[in-house]
Amino acid sequence: MRRCAAAFLGQRARRRWLHLIVGGALFMPFWMVGTVVVGMLLGEGGLFTGSLGPQFGAYAVGLPLVAVAALFPLARPMSVATARALCGLPADSLADGPARGREAKARTAGWLTLHLGAGALISGASLALPPFAVSVLALPFSPALRESELGRLWGLDRPWWTWAAVPAGLLMLLALAAVAAATGALLARQAPRLLGPSPADRLAAAERRAAEAESRNRLARELHDSVGHALSAVTLQAGAARRVLDGGEGADLEFVREALTAIEETTRRTVGELDWVLGLLRRGDRSSEEGPGPGPGLDALEALVRGAGPKVALTVSGDLAFVPEALSREAYRIVQEGLTNAARHAGGEPVTVRLDAGTERVEITMENPLPSRPPVVRPNGGHGLRGIAERARLLGGTAEAGPADGVWRLVVGIPR
Numbered sequence: 001m002r003r004c005a006a007a008f009l010g011q012r013a014r015r016r017w018l019h020l021i022v023g024g025a026l027f028m029p030f031w032m033v034g035t036v037v038v039g040m041l042l043g044e045g046g047l048f049t050g051s052l053g054p055q056f057g058a059y060a061v062g063l064p065l066v067a068v069a070a071l072f073p074l075a076r077p078m079s080v081a082t083a084r085a086l087c088g089l090p091a092d093s094l095a096d097g098p099a100r101g102r103e104a105k106a107r108t109a110g111w112l113t114l115h116l117g118a119g120a121l122i123s124g125a126s127l128a129l130p131p132f133a134v135s136v137l138a139l140p141f142s143p144a145l146r147e148s149e150l151g152r153l154w155g156l157d158r159p160w161w162t163w164a165a166v167p168a169g170l171l172m173l174l175a176l177a178a179v180a181a182a183t184g185a186l187l188a189r190q191a192p193r194l195l196g197p198s199p200a201d202r203l204a205a206a207e208r209r210a211a212e213a214e215s216r217n218r219l220a221r222e223l224h225d226s227v228g229h230a231l232s233a234v235t236l237q238a239g240a241a242r243r244v245l246d247g248g249e250g251a252d253l254e255f256v257r258e259a260l261t262a263i264e265e266t267t268r269r270t271v272g273e274l275d276w277v278l279g280l281l282r283r284g285d286r287s288s289e290e291g292p293g294p295g296p297g298l299d300a301l302e303a304l305v306r307g308a309g310p311k312v313a314l315t316v317s318g319d320l321a322f323v324p325e326a327l328s329r330e331a332y333r334i335v336q337e338g339l340t341n342a343a344r345h346a347g348g349e350p351v352t353v354r355l356d357a358g359t360e361r362v363e364i365t366m367e368n369p370l371p372s373r374p375p376v377v378r379p380n381g382g383h384g385l386r387g388i389a390e391r392a393r394l395l396g397g398t399a400e401a402g403p404a405d406g407v408w409r410l411v412v413g414i415p416r
Contacts, residue, residue: 024117
């Protein structure tokens with residue numbers, strides 16, 4: 001286990017080192033601009049005299065330019081993607097999308113300056129220090145190196161000091177690795193604070209999750225109401241036709257013919273509704289933008305009741321043509337789900353549906369006698385009335401359901 005932990009930590013440190021190298025590479029254009037500025041100030045050849053002062057001067061000029069570049073919208077998404085991939089940070093600890101707001105942009109500028117600035121220093125050290133450390137380490141073993149400028153700088157006039165170059169070279173390499181690991185850990189600790197979501201980002205994410213949840217709930221309601229109703233209606237019609245046929249020679253063939261016709265109409269209508277619901281799932285497909293249609297409304301209510309069986313009576317008052325389209329669709333679904341519940345929990349009992357399309361309010365009343373036997377409770381049931389209440393509430397209406405005087409009554413009122 002210790003070996004696995006050491007291998008993991010080593011891999012994480014290497015990835016963070018690579019993250020710093022990426023920052024150094026991204027800093028190069030800003031450093032080049034800095035060299036132009038410093039070169040103009042120092043005169044011709046002043047930047048390439050071998051002194052480190054002009055190099056760090058160009059570095060100092062490039063850092064403010066990095067902060068300015070961080071104001072572009074692409075800066076935070078690029079930084080977040082790199083940090084997630086190479087720093088080993090949880091996905092939810094960093095924000096998605098461009099920085100919005102002064103605070104978020106300032107934090108993004110701070111991160112990009114820290115990342116590219118530290119990456120430039122570590123990258124420069126990673127390029128320059130290993131060759132120098134290896135040369136120092138090889139001093140005792142190479143006469144040519146001992147006679148070079150490096151040997152004179154090292155002080156080979158003291159023999160015992162010559163062999164000190166071996167541990168000194170190793171220590172340089174270890175120090176570079178330690179500094180790179182510490183810098184990578186520092187960036188990993190600062191990333192959630194500088195690239196983490198702001199209050200505005202959290203609010204936007206919460207709104208996005210709420211919208212996605214509402215979309216899923218809507219699709220669930222549509223599938224539950226359309227497909228669930230069709231299966232319940234087909235089951236009842238098929239069961240009634242079977243019982244009539246089991247009666248023998250005196251079977252009412254006309255009733256069986258009507259039941260089969262109702263099954264055919266229900267399945268044909270449900271296929272169209274299922275196409276519409278599946279079209280909602282294909283929002284990313286351009287073909288779904290042109291179709292399917294908006295779904296059935298109150299104009300299809302008679303066909304719905306006819307397919308539910310002969311024991312369903314429909315009474316409509318008011319002009320349905322002036323009911324708004326959205327309200328018409330939701331009212332249709334409410335009646336559909338009410339019929340499904342009546343079929344499941346009081347199968348065989350007559351159902352009365354009254355629809356009053358008033359000028360200010362649409363009211364739906366559904367009644368059926370309570371069954372003589374307690375209804376069978378399904379393990380995953382209970383979504384029908386909840387879906388009806390949600391549909392009514394979304395349109396500013398109310399829904400009440402319950403037994404009264406031996407009758408189960410559902411009353412839904414929705415303002416127009």
